Amino acid sequence: xxTGNDSPITPEVVAQHGLSPDEYQRLLDVLGRLPTFVELxxxxxxxxxxxxxxxxxxxLGRLPTxGPRVLIGPGENAGVVDLGDGYAACFKMESHNHxxxxxxxxxxATGVGGILxxxxxxxxxPVALMDSLRFGRPEHPKTRALVRGVVAGIAxxxxxxxxxxxxxxxxxxxxxxxxxxxxxxxxxxxxxxxIFLGTTGSPGNKVFYVGAGTGRDGxxxxxxxxxxxxxxxxxxxxxxxVGDPFQExxxxxxxxxxxxxxxxxxxxxxxxxxxxSSSVEMAGRGGRGLLLRLDQVPMRETGMVPYELLxxxxxxxxxxxxxxxxxxxxxxxFQKWDLSVAEIGEVTDDGVWRCTWHGxxxxxxxxxxxTDAAPKYDRPQQAPAPLPALPAIVDADPAxxxxxxxxxxxxxxxxxxxxxxxxxVGTDTVIRPGADAAMVRIKGTAKHLAFVTxxxxxxxxxxxxxxxxxxxxxxxxxxxxxxxxxxxxxxCMNFGNPQKPEIMWQFSRSVDGMAEACRALDVPxxxxxxxxxxxxxxxxxxxxxxxxxxxxxxGATPTVSAQFTEGLEVALLGQPGxxxxxxxxxxxxxxxxRHGAPPPVDYATERALHDALRRxxxxxxxxxxxxxxxxxxxxxxxLALAECCMGGVGGAFDVAxxxxxxxGEDHGRALIAYAPQDRxxxxxxxxGVPSRVLGxxxxxxxxxxxxxxxxxxxxxxxxxxFPAWLDGGTESP
Amino acid sequence: MSAALRSRVAVxxxxxxxxxxxxRHAVALFGMEPVAVWHKESTLxxxxxxxxxxxxxxxxxxxxxxxxxxxxxxxxxVRFAGRGAPxxxxxxxxxxxxxxxxxxxxxxxxxxxxxxxxxxNLRVQGQTTPFTRGLGGAALRLPVAHAEGNWFADAESLARxxxxxxxxxxxxxxxxxxxxxxIAGVSNxxxxxxxxxxxxxxxxxxxxxxxxxxxxxxxxxxxIGGSAHTAATLEAGA
Numbered sequence: 001x002x003t004g005n006d007s008p009i010t011p012e013v014v015a016q017h018g019l020s021p022d023e024y025q026r027l028l029d030v031l032g033r034l035p036t037f038v039e040l041x042x043x044x045x046x047x048x049x050x051x052x053x054x055x056x057x058x059x060l061g062r063l064p065t066x067g068p069r070v071l072i073g074p075g076e077n078a079g080v081v082d083l084g085d086g087y088a089a090c091f092k093m094e095s096h097n098h099x100x101x102x103x104x105x106x107x108x109a110t111g112v113g114g115i116l117x118x119x120x121x122x123x124x125x126p127v128a129l130m131d132s133l134r135f136g137r138p139e140h141p142k143t144r145a146l147v148r149g150v151v152a153g154i155a156x157x158x159x160x161x162x163x164x165x166x167x168x169x170x171x172x173x174x175x176x177x178x179x180x181x182x183x184x185x186x187x188x189x190x191x192x193x194x195i196f197l198g199t200t201g202s203p204g205n206k207v208f209y210v211g212a213g214t215g216r217d218g219x220x221x222x223x224x225x226x227x228x229x230x231x232x233x234x235x236x237x238x239x240x241x242v243g244d245p246f247q248e249x250x251x252x253x254x255x256x257x258x259x260x261x262x263x264x265x266x267x268x269x270x271x272x273x274x275x276x277s278s279s280v281e282m283a284g285r286g287g288r289g290l291l292l293r294l295d296q297v298p299m300r301e302t303g304m305v306p307y308e309l310l311x312x313x314x315x316x317x318x319x320x321x322x323x324x325x326x327x328x329x330x331x332x333x334f335q336k337w338d339l340s341v342a343e344i345g346e347v348t349d350d351g352v353w354r355c356t357w358h359g360x361x362x363x364x365x366x367x368x369x370x371t372d373a374a375p376k377y378d379r380p381q382q383a384p385a386p387l388p389a390l391p392a393i394v395d396a397d398p399a400x401x402x403x404x405x406x407x408x409x410x411x412x413x414x415x416x417x418x419x420x421x422x423x424x425v426g427t428d429t430v431i432r433p434g435a436d437a438a439m440v441r442i443k444g445t446a447k448h449l450a451f452v453t454x455x456x457x458x459x460x461x462x463x464x465x466x467x468x469x470x471x472x473x474x475x476x477x478x479x480x481x482x483x484x485x486x487x488x489x490x491x492c493m494n495f496g497n498p499q500k501p502e503i504m505w506q507f508s509r510s511v512d513g514m515a516e517a518c519r520a521l522d523v524p525x526x527x528x529x530x531x532x533x534x535x536x537x538x539x540x541x542x543x544x545x546x547x548x549x550x551x552x553x554x555g556a557t558p559t560v561s562a563q564f565t566e567g568l569e570v571a572l573l574g575q576p577g578x579x580x581x582x583x584x585x586x587x588x589x590x591x592x593x594r595h596g597a598p599p600p601v602d603y604a605t606e607r608a609l610h611d612a613l614r615r616x617x618x619x620x621x622x623x624x625x626x627x628x629x630x631x632x633x634x635x636x637x638x639l640a641l642a643e644c645c646m647g648g649v650g651g652a653f654d655v656a657x658x659x660x661x662x663x664g665e666d667h668g669r670a671l672i673a674y675a676p677q678d679r680x681x682x683x684x685x686x687x688g689v690p691s692r693v694l695g696x697x698x699x700x701x702x703x704x705x706x707x708x709x710x711x712x713x714x715x716x717x718x719x720x721x722f723p724a725w726l727d728g729g730t731e732s733p
Numbered sequence: 734m735s736a737a738l739r740s741r742v743a744v745x746x747x748x749x750x751x752x753x754x755x756x757r758h759a760v761a762l763f764g765m766e767p768v769a770v771w772h773k774e775s776t777l778x779x780x781x782x783x784x785x786x787x788x789x790x791x792x793x794x795x796x797x798x799x800x801x802x803x804x805x806x807x808x809x810x811v812r813f814a815g816r817g818a819p820x821x822x823x824x825x826x827x828x829x830x831x832x833x834x835x836x837x838x839x840x841x842x843x844x845x846x847x848x849x850x851x852x853x854n855l856r857v858q859g860q861t862t863p864f865t866r867g868l869g870g871a872a873l874r875l876p877v878a879h880a881e882g883n884w885f886a887d888a889e890s891l892a893r894x895x896x897x898x899x900x901x902x903x904x905x906x907x908x909x910x911x912x913x914x915x916i917a918g919v920s921n922x923x924x925x926x927x928x929x930x931x932x933x934x935x936x937x938x939x940x941x942x943x944x945x946x947x948x949x950x951x952x953x954x955x956x957i958g959g960s961a962h963t964a965a966t967l968e969a970g971a
Contacts (some may be wrong), residue, residue, distance in 0.1 A: 155848050159878070162751020162790040246749050246792025336773075338748065420848045420879040424786075424932075427755040430940050441940065443758065557940040 001657040002186075005306075005362055014611040015036075017044035022219040023375055030373045031365065033287060038307050040357070040361045042370070043650075045273035045311060046280060049532050056530040064087035067524035069154040069487055077118040077269060079526025081488045082192055083447055084553060088196070091122035091187035091281040093132070093453070093490040093548040095531035100182040104149025109243040113315050116161060121318065122251050123196040123259050124188025127426060128440050129158050130454045131184055132492070132546040134624035136177030136410050139726055143172070146180050147726065149394040154184070155244075155420040158488035160245035161252065164429050165421035166438035167451050172409045173593075178536030183492040183546040185453060188444055194358060196259060198268035198278070200286030203349035205265055207279070207290065209328075210254070210334050210341045211317040212247045214275070215299035217314025230599050245337070246315040249452035254337040255318060263326040270317040276310045278319045279345075280353055284371040289348035292355045294362070298340035304354060308360045321347060330591045346571035363416075366730045381508055382501030387462060388597035398586075398659040399705035402642060403717045404637055405585060405663075411720035414648075430557045436481035436631050441557060450484035450551035450560075456634070457542030459598035464653065466507045467583070467598045468545050472517035473606050473667050474633050480610035481670060482628040483617030484551025489518060491528035491547055496540025498532045507529040508541040510606040514545060520603035522609075523549065527715045540634045559640035560617045562630040563647030569676050570628075570639065570644075570651060571691045572611045574669035575602070579660015585635045588664035605668045612689040614680060625681045626675035638662040640671050642702060648704045650711045673697060678713055739766045740957040743780040745810070745826075747801045748773045748837040752787035752823065752934065758927075759783070759934035764949040769943025772804035774841055778959030781957035782819040782863070783810055785826025786880070787932060789840060795883045797840060798828035807833055819863035819956060821927040821949075826880055827918070836919050837894055837926040841883040847939070852943070854905040860898035860924045863956035864949050873945040875931035877909050882930040884912040884919070897922060902929050 007013070014024045017040055019640075027043050035043060045051055052058065065073040071088055078092035084417070096111025118128050131154050136143045147170075158165045163186070209401040218241035257265060264287065268278040275297070283290040294306045300314075323331060327343065334341035353370065355363040395401070405411055418433040430448065431439035437452040441541060452473050460467035476486045491514065496503040518525055534541045577590065581587050582596025616626045632640045641653060655661055671694075674682050684689070702709045734785035742765045746753045757767035768778055773916045777783065790801035801807070807829070814820045814835055843849060855875060857868040886894060891913065894900060902918030910930070918929025933946030 038840050152847075157878075159848055160749070160751075160792060162788060244790060244792070246794065247790070249749055249751065249792075419850050422848070422877060424850065424935050424941070425755070427750060427935055427938075427941060429760060430942075432942070465965055 005038050007037045009034065009040055010212040015639055017046055018468060019044060021187050023047060026375060030369045036363060038310065041311050042276050042363060042365065046237060046370045047374050048494045051273050051277055053530055054142065054375045055377050055379055056493065056507065057376050058378050059508050063515050064519050064713065065525055067522070070524050070526055072195065073526050074528065077121045077198060079488060080122065080190065080195055081489065081526060085445065086192055087442060087445065088190050088192040089121045089193065089449055089550060090119050090190050091185065091488070091490055091550055092118050092527035093183055093185035093492045093546060095119065095449060095492050095494060096182045096184065096402055096458060097180065097494060097531050097534055100150055101180050103240040103350045104146050104324060105153040106240055107243050108150040108153030110241045110315050111182050111184045112154055112157040113243045113245065113248050114271045115184045116163065116248065117271065119186045121196065121198065121269045122190060122268050123194050125256060126163045126188040126191035127161050127608055128171045128187045128429060128449065128451055129165040130451055130548055131165065131186065132455060133168065134181035134544060136180065136456055140177045146511045146727060150180065150182055151417050151420055157243055157245045159422045161249050162425050163421045163720050164404065164425050165274040166420065166429055166440060167433055167453060169453055170414055170417060173542055175539065175542045178539065179534045179541050181544060185548040187451065187550060189461060189695045195266060196267050198282045198285055199266040199520040200282050200347045201265035201323070202291065203288060203347050205321050205323055205347040205468055205678055206327060206343055207292065207347065208320040208322060208330050208341060209297055209317065210320055211251045211339055211459040212244060212314060213298040213318065213340050214309055214314060215300045215314045217241045218305065218307055219308060221309045236237055241315050242681065243315050250337045250339055251316050251318065254334050254339055255678045258330065258333045261329060263329045264320055265323060266321040268319050272313065274311060278582050279369050280367060282299045282319065283320065283353055283367045284484055285362045289350045289352040289354065289367060292345040292346060294355050296342050296344040297360045298342050302565060304431065306357045310355065315401050316640060320655050342434050344592050351692045353439050358585060371616055373717050379498050379504045381505035382502045383476065383505050384502045388595050389590055390587055393590050393659060395588065397657065398662050399657045399707045401589065402638055402709060403637060403714065405589065406718040408585060411585060411639060411721045414722060415719070416723045416726060431482055434540045435562050436478040439482055439553065442667060446549035446554050450479050450482050450553055452478040453546065453548045454478065455544050457544040459595055460510060460543045460545060460596065462583050462596060464509035464543055466600055468510040468513035469601045470598055470667055471515035471540050471545065471547055472514055472521065472523065473601045475547050476521050476523060476610055477606065477631045477670060479549060479551035480613040481631050482553070483560060483614055484520065484553040486523045486615065487552045488526040489523050489547060489549050491525055491545055492543040493528065494532045494534050494541060495532050495544060497534045500692040503540055504629050510543055517601060521607065525581065534595065556619050557621070558617050559624050560626060562628060562644060563675060564628060564644045564649040564651060566649055567675065567699050568627055568673035568697040570671060570673045570697060571681060572669060572693045572694055573612065573689055573691050574671055575663050576664035576692060577669060579658065579664035580666045581660055581664055584598060584663055584665040586730065599665050600664050608689050609668055612686050615685040616672060625678050625685055626672045626674040630671045632669040632671065633665065636663040636665050638704065641704060644671060645702050645711045646715050646718065648711060649697055650699050651695055651697035652703035656692065657702050660704060735936060738766065740927055740954065741766045741768050741780045743768045743770045743777055744781045745772060745783065745785050745806060747790035747804060749790045750786050750788035752932065756784055756786045756934045759810045759937050759950055763954045770806060770929045773858050774904045775805040775809065777809045777813055782953060783813055785822035785828060785829055787824030790829065791823055797825060798832040801829045805867055806885040811835065817923060818930040819923050819953060821864050823932055823934065824930055827883065827930055829928065830928040831856055832911050835926045836921050837899065838884050838886040838919060841885050842881050843883050848928055849909050850876065850878040851909060853907060853909050855902045855903050855931060857901065858903060860920065862901060862920050862924045862927050864927050864952050865901055866952040866955055868909065868948045870947065871878050872905065874943055875933055875945055877931045879930055882910040882912065884916045886913065895922050896920060901927055902931065
C-alpha cells in the first residue's frame, strides 16, 4: 500500500516545504531522527507562520486579554465573552487574503466558511457576519474582478448559511494592488454553561471525523499563506480550497443538534492545515496523544495517500472526541443530516501523535514537538526613515470639494456590496449595514449585540502605534453612537514580510498601540489572527490591523439613527479639534497620503464622549434624549454632516470654510441631533462633555461654509460612484 | 383560547432551509402554534396550514427547489393542498412550490444576475386567499432577499393567470428581479396555495424596520381560526 513515505528528503524538498535550513536542523534535534516524508509535511504546516505564529507570538502576549466578562481568551477556536443571564458571545475575525487574491470567489467564500466553523465549533449559533476588505487602486486592471469575485463569494457562502452579514468596510490603496485583504468576522451566541472546547479528555476516548469527505484541494494552503507572492502566484490556485456552504449548513445544524446532549468531550474544526492541525491542537490542549487511522477517513477522491489526507484543506469538516459507548448518538445525528461520519481513531496516554495507514505506522511525533517546540522568533526591528511632513495645502474654497470627496472610492456608498448580502435573515437585525455600527437583538432578552469593523492602514502606516490606537478609539466611538458598550475586540493583523526589520517594527508598534488603547478603553482582545507576508514582488501592503469590536446594549431597541429628520438641533460633541489633516482623506486628494503623523488619541476625552453618547441614547422615561448620533472619522465634520443628510433632509450649519475645520480627522468627536425641546435634557446628560450647536436640520439643502448643496445631488454623487465604477454606470438591482 | 385549541401551522425544514426558525417565530407571534416538520417525514402532523420557508434547500444545486420537491414530505403537502388547505411558500418555499407544480410559473435568475437584499413596494390583488384576507388592494413594503426571484410564464399561461386573478402580489415601482408583469407572488387556481418572493415574516415587528408582514399572518390566523391578539402590541413596537 502506497503511503507517500517513499520520497527522498533533499534540501530542495525541505525548502519546498517552507522550512529554513535552521528550522530543519531544529526539527532533527527535537525529533532525534530523520523525519518520514509524511512527517516532513506535518512539520511544514505546523511550523508555518500561519499555524505557529512564530514571528508574532512574543508580541501578541502584550495585548490585554482578560476582563471581568472574558470567559475564553485567545488560543481556542474563538474567544467568548459573558453577556449575563446565562448568555455569552463567541467571536473572531480571520483573514483569507492569499487565497482570495488567487481565486477571489472561493477564497472569500471559504474565508467565511472557516470563521463560521470557528464559532459554531464552540457551541455557538452564529448570529452575525462582517467583512473588512482591501483592494488595490480602482484603476488597476485586476481590482474590479477582485471586488466582484470577493463580494460574490462572501454573499454566496453567508447567504446560503442563513447568517446575516450586518456590517463591513471596503477601502482601496495602491499597496493592495497585488495583495487584496479579505478579513471575515463571525459572532455567535452560546449558553455560557454550554461552551465546547477543542480537547481530548481521557485516553480511550473515540475520535470521530464528520462533515464532507476529504479531497485534494487546499493541500499546503497554510504554507502558501506564509510566503510572499511573486510572478506565477496564479499557479498556486490548486492550493485554494473550494467551499460548499450547503454542506456547512448541514454541519452547523448537525453539530448544534449533537451539542444538545452531552456526548461530546471535545470538538475542533478542520481549517488551515486540516486534519493535522486540528488533531495536533486537540491533543496539545488535552495533554494527550492521539492515534489516527487514516485509511478510515472519508475520501472523495480515489488513490489518496496519507500525505494528502493530512495536509488537505478540504472544507466543511470537523473532528469530534466522544466517550466510548456514545458512538450511536454521533452516527444518528450525522446520518440524519446526510453527512459523512467515521470513527478514525482514539485518544492515547503516551503524548504521541500517531498515524497509521492500513495498519502501518506512517507518522509518530510527540505532540509537544509539534506545538511547544515550534520555533519562536524575536525578529529584528528597525524604525523606517521619517516620513515627510504634510505640506501646506493651498485651497481657496475647501467646501467646494465635498462632492468630489463623496465620490471617493473609500467614502462613497457601498450598497452595491451589502445589498448582495442577506443582512436580515434571522429576523434579529435591528440596525442594518450603513450605520455607525450594526445591531442584532437576542430574541427573548433585552440584550442586543453591536458590531463594527474598522481599519485605516494609511494612518497606521504614518505611525503604527498612534494609528492603531486611533482605530481602537474609533471602533469604540462607533459602538457608542448606537448606545452600546464595548465588550471585546478581535484583531486580524495584516502585515508584510516579518523578516524585514521595518515590517516587524510596524507590527510590534501596532500591537503596542492596540494594547494601550484597549487598556485605556477597557476592551479585552479575545481572539484574532495574524496574516504576514502580504507582499507581492517585494512591495508590502500598508500595515492593516483589521479590528472587529463587539458591544453590548441592554434595554428596549434603540431608536437612534444616523439620518437627519426635520426640525432638529445639531451639535458637535467633544473637543473642538485642531483641524488635523495629516492622514486625512482630504490630504490624500492632494496626493499627500504618506505624509505627516496621524491624529493623536486622548483617552480621557474619548471615554467621556462615549459615556455621554450612551446616556443620550438610553431610552429614559421620555424616550432617548437624541434622535441622531454619528461619529466623526474619515472626511471629518463636513463628511459626517453630509452623511447625515443622505436620508433626504438637509440643514444649515455654522462651520467656517476652512480645510481643518471641515475635513480635519481629530478623534474624540461626534455629531448629535435632538428636538429643540430636549435641549436642557441633553445638556444635563452631557455631564460636562463639550458641545457646540452647529445649526438646525430641515429643507432639502446642506447649507454650510457659505455654500448650499442640494441633498439630492449629494446623494446622487455618493450613491452612483461605486456602481458606476464597477458596472459602467448601469446599476440596476 | 386554550393551548389545545390553538391553530397549528407546520413549518417545513429542508436541508438548507434557513428561514424556518424565523417563520416559526412569526407564526407564534400571531397566536398560532408552529410545528417543525422535517423533510424526511412521510406524513404531516395534524395541522391547519403548511408553510415552506426561505433558504437554500439542497444548496440551490441543480436548480432552486428542484431537489426539495422530491423530499418525502412533499407528496403529503401536495395531498394537503389538494384538500383545499392553506399552503404558503416564501422565497425558496415559492421556488419549491413552482417546481412541484402547486403554483404556476418558474423563477429565473435575477435580471442583474446578483443576489439582492432590499425593501420593495407591493400591491395585494387578485382572488382572496387564506394569506390575504382583508388585504385586497393594500400597499405593502416588504424585504426581498434572493438571487432567483425573476418569475416567468409563457404568454398563454400568463394571460390565464392574470385573467383568473391568480396574481396575488405585484411589485410597484422598483421591480427587484425583472419578473414579468412585476409579479411577486401567485396562487393556484383554487386560491389556497400561495407563493411569493418577499419575506412577510421579516416585517412583523417594529424593531426590525416594518410591520407590513403582519397582515399575512393575521389573515392566516383568521382563516384557520387562530388568535391574533398579540399583533396589536407588536405593531406598537413592544
